[in-house]
Amino acid sequence: MKSLRDVEKTRLDSYEDAQKNSTHRASLLVPTIPNTEVSISFLNHFLIKRNNPNVGLRLTAVDELGARISTRLFPINEPRVYTFHLQRDFCAQATSYLVEFFSSSNMVIPFPAVMVNNRGPQSYSTVHSFNRVLNDIFEDDEINTIQVEEGAIDIAQDPLTSTFFTVYAGQHRLQDEIGLQFKSNSVSVSTTLAVDIPRLTHQIFTLGSVFPEIEHQQGVLLIRQPRQDMFYGRLLVGQTSPSGDLSANHSYYDGSQVPGEYWDDAHPAHRTYPVIDGLTTSVRIYPIQSPSTLAFSVLIKDAHGTTLATSKEFELVSPGNDSLDIDINQLIASLEVTPHEARAFTLIAKPKTGNTPMRINHQIVFSASGLESSINVSMQNFNVLHSSARPRTTWGQLIHSSEFDTWLSFANDGETADCSVVEVKFFSEIGLLKTIPVSINQGTGTHLLLSDALGAATGDDEFIWFEFESSNYFLTAWSVSKHRTSGHCTGEHSF
Numbered sequence: 001m002k003s004l005r006d007v008e009k010t011r012l013d014s015y016e017d018a019q020k021n022s023t024h025r026a027s028l029l030v031p032t033i034p035n036t037e038v039s040i041s042f043l044n045h046f047l048i049k050r051n052n053p054n055v056g057l058r059l060t061a062v063d064e065l066g067a068r069i070s071t072r073l074f075p076i077n078e079p080r081v082y083t084f085h086l087q088r089d090f091c092a093q094a095t096s097y098l099v100e101f102f103s104s105s106n107m108v109i110p111f112p113a114v115m116v117n118n119r120g121p122q123s124y125s126t127v128h129s130f131n132r133v134l135n136d137i138f139e140d141d142e143i144n145t146i147q148v149e150e151g152a153i154d155i156a157q158d159p160l161t162s163t164f165f166t167v168y169a170g171q172h173r174l175q176d177e178i179g180l181q182f183k184s185n186s187v188s189v190s191t192t193l194a195v196d197i198p199r200l201t202h203q204i205f206t207l208g209s210v211f212p213e214i215e216h217q218q219g220v221l222l223i224r225q226p227r228q229d230m231f232y233g234r235l236l237v238g239q240t241s242p243s244g245d246l247s248a249n250h251s252y253y254d255g256s257q258v259p260g261e262y263w264d265d266a267h268p269a270h271r272t273y274p275v276i277d278g279l280t281t282s283v284r285i286y287p288i289q290s291p292s293t294l295a296f297s298v299l300i301k302d303a304h305g306t307t308l309a310t311s312k313e314f315e316l317v318s319p320g321n322d323s324l325d326i327d328i329n330q331l332i333a334s335l336e337v338t339p340h341e342a343r344a345f346t347l348i349a350k351p352k353t354g355n356t357p358m359r360i361n362h363q364i365v366f367s368a369s370g371l372e373s374s375i376n377v378s379m380q381n382f383n384v385l386h387s388s389a390r391p392r393t394t395w396g397q398l399i400h401s402s403e404f405d406t407w408l409s410f411a412n413d414g415e416t417a418d419c420s421v422v423e424v425k426f427f428s429e430i431g432l433l434k435t436i437p438v439s440i441n442q443g444t445g446t447h448l449l450l451s452d453a454l455g456a457a458t459g460d461d462e463f464i465w466f467e468f469e470s471s472n473y474f475l476t477a478w479s480v481s482k483h484r485t486s487g488h489c490t491g492e493h494s495f
Contacts, residue, residue, distance in 0.1 A: 030096060030097040031236065057099065066173070099129075128493075133200075148254050161240065241371060256287060259290075275332075286361075293352040295349070296348065300337050361377070375493055466494075
């Protein structure tokens with residue numbers, strides 16, 4: 001991992017000199033998963049955000065032994081959504097796909113804003129790019145100096161579902177051991193798993209097959225990956241059903257063993273989320289912050305940003321054996337708030353002693369009657385480097401399908417009491433479709449149903465991307481989709 005202070009320094013250097021330490025390649029590895037069809041989609045933010053028409057996308061299909069099957073180059077030079085159905089239209093025999101963007105101009109960020117979509121029988125699993133082959137030894141020095149375990153892993157509680165995790169090999173064959181550790185208030189157990197994975201491929205493991213004693217248990221699961229030269233990767237973790245449907249997201253750093261990752265003060269961290277009618281919302285917090293004792297509380301908000309009720313404090317010690325799982329719908333009922341008045345909630349984290357950890361990570365979970373969508377998010381803090389002088393561009397993917405309901409949700413965590421008004425642009429593969437004004441009061445959230453904004457979906461599934469600019473750095477967005485029959489959910493935060 002790269003320390004957040006170093007991340008902040010890199011961003012500041014980029015602000016001061018846009019050509020310093022320039023980036024000309026960005027990449028990701030895309031897995032094939034049984035019973036699903038995989039695609040990638042992205043908005044040409046290189047052109048729309050940075051006015052860079054000099055981008056090429058190279059797709060490489062890789063077989064089960066890590067050998068190249070074929071490679072093809074595509075120009076990326078139009079202001080629209082690009083979608084690539086990798087098995088259907090490129091190479092059906094591949095085990096994985098190496099996706100690389102190249103440009104003679106500075107791309108600024110080496111991690112491309114690409115969504116990986118695995119379509120199951122009655123589900124989607126959507127997750128942003130979460131691994132990459134590094135560009136040079138200097139980037140390897142920055143990224144791989146600090147080695148930590150992976151956390152933020154939800155263990156499926158439904159006995160009919162399974163938890164899975166996916167391990168990736170970088171440019172070299174991975175012959176090593178994976179360490180798994182499980183902790184709860186009553187037990188602490190660990191095991192090791194020998195892996196032999198060809199380069200540029202992956203292996204999928206179900207928790208029940210490699211660590212059966214903790215399957216469907218509540219607790220904290222940490223996974224230790226071996227260091228891989230010139231490769232950076234989170235784990236793809238999630239839940240599957242017997243039908244082959246799945247919903248997944250990426251793991252996150254366990255920072256509980258990393259010293260010095262604190263802000264210079266004890267200013268509370270926060271994050272606001274909309275409440276979506278018809279979905280159950282939960283917040284899960286694992287003890288993977290820098291060593292600390294944090295007091296979490298939840299503020300229930302109305303559409304104007306007024307606090308309707310405040311929860312008790314939920315204490316979390318990191319590192320530790322306990323985690324938090326806060327059911328927001330049950331909390332609203334217990335606080336005797338009229339359900340339709342509760343339009344959002346704000347999660348607050350205050351350190352009991354010392355300064356606030358820089359990374360306070362958690363899962364925002366949306367669910368219905370099927371698999372849940374667990375989105376990995378970090379809390380906001382006004383100490384983070386940000387500018388009110390230049391607008392911030394925010395964008396993300398939406399699923400437009402006759403089989404799914406999709407919501408675009410907004411939250412305003414801004415520093416001032418001003419209402420944020422933005423022009424939300426919707427793009428498809430043909431370009432700009434529509435622009436809609438949206439107003440979000442400070443301290444609350446709102447959402448819209450995609451079929452209300454664009455009309456009912458017809459024909460094949462389509463990936464729509466939204467984009468807006470705002471001087472409010474702390475205005476963010478999410479997408480949440482639910483299959484109308486199975487109730488399986490998926491979602492992701494904006495870029």
